Amino acid sequence: MKDSKKTSFFSWLSSTIRKKNREKKSNNTEEINKKNDFLLEKEIVQTKKENIKSDQDLYDLKNLSIKKNDLKDQNSITLDNNVNNLETFENKNINFFSRLQSKLKKTKKFLGDSIHHIFLSKTIDKILFEELEEKMLLADIGVKTTDRIIANLIKEINRKDLQISEKVYFLLKKNMFNILKQVEEPLQIFNHTPFVILVVGVNGTGKTTTVSKLAKKYKLEGKSVILAAADTFRAAGIDQLQILGKLNKIPVIAQSSNSDPAAVVFDAMMSAKAKKIDVLIIDTAGRLHNKFHLMEELKKIIRVMKKIDSCAPHEKILIVDACNGQNTIQQTDMFHQALNLTGIIITKLDGTAKGGVIFSLADQFQIPIRYLGIGEKTEDLGVFNSKEFIESIFSSR
Incomplete structure (x- = not known):
């Protein structure tokens, strides 16, 4: 068995x-x-x-x-x-x-290896669960999610009368896998021309580079792509996206610095519709989630889209930086309340030991996690797979 x-x-x-x-x-x-x-x-x-x-x-x-x-x-x-x-x-x-x-070595060492070390004691008792709770909290899994995982684990142990640490360790990984499995839903591009993707997030999460990586991925799949430079406030934001677009031979719709982002989006949608483009990706300015007027600006952009296509945007993706740990929970909550997010991309997992935050995001919001970012290269943006993530953290290598 x-x-x-x-x-x-x-x-x-x-x-x-x-x-x-x-x-x-x-x-x-x-x-x-x-x-x-x-x-x-x-x-x-x-x-x-x-x-x-x-x-x-x-x-x-x-x-x-x-x-x-x-x-x-x-x-x-x-x-x-x-x-x-x-x-x-x-x-x-x-x-x-x-x-x-x-690339997940830091999270593996801080979360996977430390948890495995606890179960080497071979004794299933109160001290084991206290140590397990401590390790999970330090890895930014969060209080609510940690409590839920441990409570479910204790129920299963009592029901099956398990005292073998190896089997309990297996059940723990299974419970953590089940949390991630519920948000494993790859983004499907279909039914709309253009398929409009609105990319949002706070400052410094890597939105512009992620937009470029997404555009290149879809182009390699044989889709036609246009980018919209709606980040009109950052000094070199427009220029950065244009350089990335030029490198990958992907058109970028832009206006002058400090222009109205909604106007840029309107032009981009009209152009994409006229040219029958498959995918339009909109890069927006970074904004703090607690700034009311900046969140209202995003709502204005969506209203402008709907004048052209009542179903747009077809995907609203939040970019979160894994290095921010539990701060991403509040960010996600505010953006989700304002926009009703349909997807999340987690970046910079290669540079942090706080990768455990992915369990909190999955458990508390049930928003599909579309991609993971583990580096600067295009191939370092990959479709989220719950089995692969669990195996990367808990593997014995």
């Missing part, structure tokens, strides 16, 4: 040999990605360091970027020729699990 449970619950992936064969096929494509991502990161860092004092400075910076991108376009052509192959693209998705395992 013990072996059958483990087989059904932990058989996440294919054999190591199949994985290595897939990775070998995509090595050339990943090398090209690294070269392009290095050029892109260098360009964005240079842009951020500039002290832009006037519109003329911004104009000069943009012209300079376009000249440099003439060289990048040659690489982009090579990149497109390599990744448009469907098998190569699917291999990238498969390989995301191996990257997830390597």
Whole structure:
């Protein structure tokens, strides 16, 4: 019975040999990605360091970027020729699990390894559950979710009269898996042309770079994509999105700095509709969740969309930074109240030990988690998979 449970619950992936064969096929494509991502990161860092004092400075910076991108376009052509192959693209998705395992080391050490160490005591008693509660709280799983997990675990133990720590450890992982499974719902692009995705979040969560990664992913799937630069208040926000769009050969609809974001969205929707574009992704300005007038601005943007398409936006995605831990709970609550969110993307999981916050988000809001971000490269944005996430945290490697 013990072996059958483990087989059904932990058989996440294919054999190591199949994985290595897939990775070998995509090595050339990943090398090209690294070269392009290095050029892109260098360009964005240079842009951020500039002290832009006037519109003329911004104009000069943009012209300079376009000249440099003439060289990048040659690489982009090579990149497109390599990744448009469907098998190569699917291999990238498969390989995301191996990257997830390597990038979640901090959360694994702080949450998975520390919990496993508790169960090495082999004694199921009050002290074990007190230590378990402490470890889960320190990993930013949150009070409510921690209490619920432990309460469910104690019920199962009493019902099954279990005193073997290994079986209790298995039940714990199963309960945590069930929490994540309920929000495992990949985003489906269909039924609307254009399919409009509104991207929101607080400052510094990585919205613009995530928008670019999403756009590139959908383009590689064969969809036509347009971006809307509705972040009109950040000094280099428009320019950053245009550089990313230029690199990936994706059109960007923009107006001048400090223009009305709703006007930008209106132009983008009209353009996307006229050209029968598959996906329109709207990058909005970062805003604190407790600033009423900024949240009202997002509602205005949605009202403008609905004048063109009563169903728009078809997806309202909140970008949250995993490094913010339990602060993301309040952010999500406020944005959800204002916009009725339909999806979440969690970024920067590679740089934090607070990855346990994903359990709180899933448990308290039941909003689908669409993607996870574990790095700067396009392939570091992957579709959320609850089995892979649990295995990455609790694996014995």
